[in-house]
Amino acid sequence: VRDPAALPRLLLTLLALALLWPGLSLSELNLGALFEPGNARTMGQFLGDFWPPAHEADFLALLWRATLETLAIATAGMTLALLLALPAGLLASRALSLSALYRGGRPAWWGALLRWPVRGLLIVLRSVPEIVWALLFVRAVGLGPTAGVLAIAITYAGMLGKVYAEIFESVDGGPARALLGAGASRLAAFCYGVLPNAAGEMLSYSVYRWECAIRASVVMGFVGAGGLGQQMDLSMRMFAGEEVAAMLLVFLVLVLLADQLSRLLRSRLT
Amino acid sequence: MSRLLNYLLLGALLLAMVASFRFLQIDFVGLISPDALEQMGDYAAGFLAPDLSRTYLEELGHGALQTLAMSAIGTLLAALAGLLLALPAAGRWGLVAEQAARLLLNALRAIPELVWAALMVLAAGLGPNAGTLALALHTAGVLGRLFAEALENTPAEPAEAVRLAGGGRVAAFVYGTLPGVWPQLLAYSLYRWENNIRMASVLGFVGAGGLGQMLYMSLSLFQHAQAASVILAMLLLVLAVDAFSAWSRQRWLSR
Numbered sequence: 003v004r005d006p007a008a009l010p011r012l013l014l015t016l017l018a019l020a021l022l023w024p025g026l027s028l029s030e031l032n033l034g035a036l037f038e039p040g041n042a043r044t045m046g047q048f049l050g051d052f053w054p055p056a057h058e059a060d061f062l063a064l065l066w067r068a069t070l071e072t073l074a075i076a077t078a079g080m081t082l083a084l085l086l087a088l089p090a091g092l093l094a095s096r097a098l099s100l101s102a103l104y105r106g107g108r109p110a111w112w113g114a115l116l117r118w119p120v121r122g123l124l125i126v127l128r129s130v131p132e133i134v135w136a137l138l139f140v141r142a143v144g145l146g147p148t149a150g151v152l153a154i155a156i157t158y159a160g161m162l163g164k165v166y167a168e169i170f171e172s173v174d175g176g177p178a179r180a181l182l183g184a185g186a187s188r189l190a191a192f193c194y195g196v197l198p199n200a201a202g203e204m205l206s207y208s209v210y211r212w213e214c215a216i217r218a219s220v221v222m223g224f225v226g227a228g229g230l231g232q233q234m235d236l237s238m239r240m241f242a243g244e245e246v247a248a249m250l251l252v253f254l255v256l257v258l259l260a261d262q263l264s265r266l267l268r269s270r271l272t
Numbered sequence: 273m274s275r276l277l278n279y280l281l282l283g284a285l286l287l288a289m290v291a292s293f294r295f296l297q298i299d300f301v302g303l304i305s306p307d308a309l310e311q312m313g314d315y316a317a318g319f320l321a322p323d324l325s326r327t328y329l330e331e332l333g334h335g336a337l338q339t340l341a342m343s344a345i346g347t348l349l350a351a352l353a354g355l356l357l358a359l360p361a362a363g364r365w366g367l368v369a370e371q372a373a374r375l376l377l378n379a380l381r382a383i384p385e386l387v388w389a390a391l392m393v394l395a396a397g398l399g400p401n402a403g404t405l406a407l408a409l410h411t412a413g414v415l416g417r418l419f420a421e422a423l424e425n426t427p428a429e430p431a432e433a434v435r436l437a438g439g440g441r442v443a444a445f446v447y448g449t450l451p452g453v454w455p456q457l458l459a460y461s462l463y464r465w466e467n468n469i470r471m472a473s474v475l476g477f478v479g480a481g482g483l484g485q486m487l488y489m490s491l492s493l494f495q496h497a498q499a500a501s502v503i504l505a506m507l508l509l510v511l512a513v514d515a516f517s518a519w520s521r522q523r524w525l526s527r
Contacts, residue, residue, distance in 0.1 A: 005447075022348070028341035029404045030481070031349075035396040036405075045395045074292035081289045129510050130503065133386070133474050134487070141491055142315050143303065147296045221386045225477050235478075238390055254382050270281060 044241065051243025055251060064233065069252055072229035075147050075222075076215035079154025084208065086159035091166030094120045097196055098170070098188045103179060121167075127160030136222040150227030154215050165207055166200075173199040206268045213264040220253055230256075318496030322504055331486070332505045339482035339509065342400050342475070343468040346407030351461045353408065354415030361420035377420075380413025385471045389480040400481030407468050407475070415464055422456045423449070466517050473506050483509070 005011075035041060094117055096102060101110035109117075132153050139149035170192075178195030182188065186195075223231015230249060237245035302308060359365065360373035388406035396402050431448030439447070476484025483506055490498040 022344065025341035025344050028338050028400070029345045030399055030401045031345055031404050032396070032401050033405075035401060041395060041397070048394065070295060074295045077288055077292035078296055078298070081292070126507070129507055131470065131474050131506075131510075133477060134503065134506065137477060137488070137491060142312055148298050148303070151296065151298060217384065221384050224386055224390060234387070235390065238394060241394070250383065250387075257382065267281065267285075270278060 048241050048243045048246075052247035054244065055248035056242070056244040057248065061245065061248070065230075065248060065252060068230045068233045068249075069256065071147055072216065072219050072223070072231070072256070075150040075219040075227070075229050076154065076212060079151045079219070080158060080208070080212045080215050082151065082155035083158035083162055083211075086155065087162035087166055090120060090124060090159065090163035091170065092192065093117065094124060094163060095167035095170040097167075097173075097175060097178060098182070098192055100182065100188070103182055121164075124160045124163045127156050128158075128164065129160075130157070132157035132218050133222050133225060136227040137225045140226045145226040145228070145232075147228035150219050150222050150229060153222060153227060154218060157218075158211055158215060162208065162211060166204060169200045169203050169207075170196050173203075202271065205271045209264045209267045209271070213260045216260045217257060220256075315496075319500040319503070321497055322500035323495075323497040324501060328498060328501060332483075332501060335483045335486045335502070336505055336509060338400055339472045339484075340469065342404045342482055343407060343465060343472040346404045346472070347411055347461060347465040347468050349404070349408035350411030350415050350464070351457070353412040354419050355457070357412065357416040358419035358423055361416060362423040364423075373416075373420075377413045377416040380409055381417065382413075383410065385410045385468075386475060386478060389475045390478045393479045398479040398481075403472060403475040403480030403482060406480060407472060411464050411468060415460060418460045419453075419457055422453045422460070426452045466513055469513050470510055473509060 036045070092098065096109055096113075096117070099109040099113055101113050102108055135156050136149055136153035139152045143149055143152070173196060177199075178191045181191040181195045219227070219229050220231045220234075223229045223233070224235045226232060226235075230253060234246060234249045234253075237249065357373050357377055360369035361377055363370045385406055388409045389403055392402035392405045392409075396405060426449060428449075430452065431444040434444040434448040435441075473483045476482045476486065477488050479485065479488075483502055487499055487502040487506070490496075490502060
């Protein structure tokens with residue numbers, strides 16, 4: 003039996019390969035490098051040290067401290083991000099526009115013009131990856147958790163601000179419009195008209211982001227922003243396989259627990 | 273009762289926030305003192321004049337191309353490895369193989385790209401090769417799981433028909449199963465490629481090539497003008513990928 007579509011498929015494959023060829027040379031892909039005698043020996047030794055993971059008392063104390071630091075970086079960063087994102091979300095959202103009240107929900111042009119700089123700022127904050135912010139802050143304020151907290155605060159403020167603004171716009175606008183129309187201040191209209199409907203969704207998204215922040219704070223440690231990642235980087239540089247194994251295990255458990263906790267919180271609070 | 277529990281949970285969250293700041297002992301007063309602010313201002317001012325000279329732009333173009341190549345080759349390798357692992361993970365080769373493959377996929381997926389990159393730099397040396405391998409390893413875990421689910425959900429009848437007509441197992445897979453799942457596999461791979469472009473631009477921080485390595489080097493040498501251009505290039509790359517994926521989704525997916 004012959005495949006009638008064999009020739010076009012073969013040609014398509016050849017074309018794809020021709021397109022990928024420069025990529026292959028640019029990415030310097032070389033699987034053989036893994037198996038060069040020198041590399042393979044050091045790596046084999048490194049991996050051989052993985053079991054049993056390090057469990058001396060003073061190492062465990064260090065690990066415990068680093069884990070707490072990772073959790074604290076994520077939580078403190080999220081707190082700052084919340085404080086930045088709420089006002090930014092309010093400024094970027096159309097939900098409380100006074101001019102939109104009498105125009106069928108479309109704000110006047112000058113209102114839209116004032117909202118755009120805030121939205122642009124939020125886009126820039128979240129489009130630069132958090133680890134780039136972390137690297138920049140490490141150079142500005144030195145090694146350690148402060149850089150990690152600031153990096154999470156900035157990136158996540160960008161994400162939360164955008165999502166909050168969208169949530170404010172997506173909830174039923176009737177109560178807020180009624181309050182604004184009756185002469186309430188915009189803050190009062192927000193607190194009594196928008197927030198009761200939006201709070202559940204906001205909380206749920208924030209808790210999910212907190213879970214992401216834990217993973218991010220471990221990764222950011224590799225550029226010197228404190229916590230578990232920084233210790234892991236140090237241990238890798240010293241080829242201490244048993245320490246790396248212990249930290250990877252703790253990282254996996256941490257991610258698993260954060261996932262469970264975030265699920266519990268979201269199901270309870272919404 | 274449930275309301276009380278919710279307030280308790282909220283209280284615990286607030287307590288965790290306060291405890292975090294206490295634990296880290298961040299010196300916010302020192303951070304916003306006039307001296308520190310002036311230093312930060314000087315530091316930030318160095319980034320305001322990006323280096324846009326022709327030679328540096330060419331270097332940036334090369335770095336961006338390298339980032340794209342790393343992500344493309346990494347995703348391609350991951351798709352191949354993912355498909356190979358998805359076959360046992362979908363339960364086609366017995367229960368033992370299924371459990372083993374799932375464990376392997378979970379392990380590959382649970383370790384972040386950057387940690388893989390740091391490990392690969394140790395194993396294969398500095399440069400884009402390490403980044404490509406790191407992307408391939410993590411993405412193989414992600415794609416393998418998605419592929420396995422796609423394989424499980426595809427109807428078995430076409431493959432059975434080929435088998436009953438006397439075709440071999442490979443023929444049954446290639447002509448019976450693959451045509452049905454192919455679009456889904458392609459869509460998953462493209463989606464991961466999009467993610468990997470973003471990831472590839474920062475893997476260089478641990479020495480794995482691409483734009484990230486350029487940024488790390490220029491920051492280490494205090495060349496803030498060059499660092500600013502690399503950050504701009506990253507931003508452009510991310511925004512371009514976002515725009516392209518939004519456009520192609522509208523063009524090809526929603527009809």
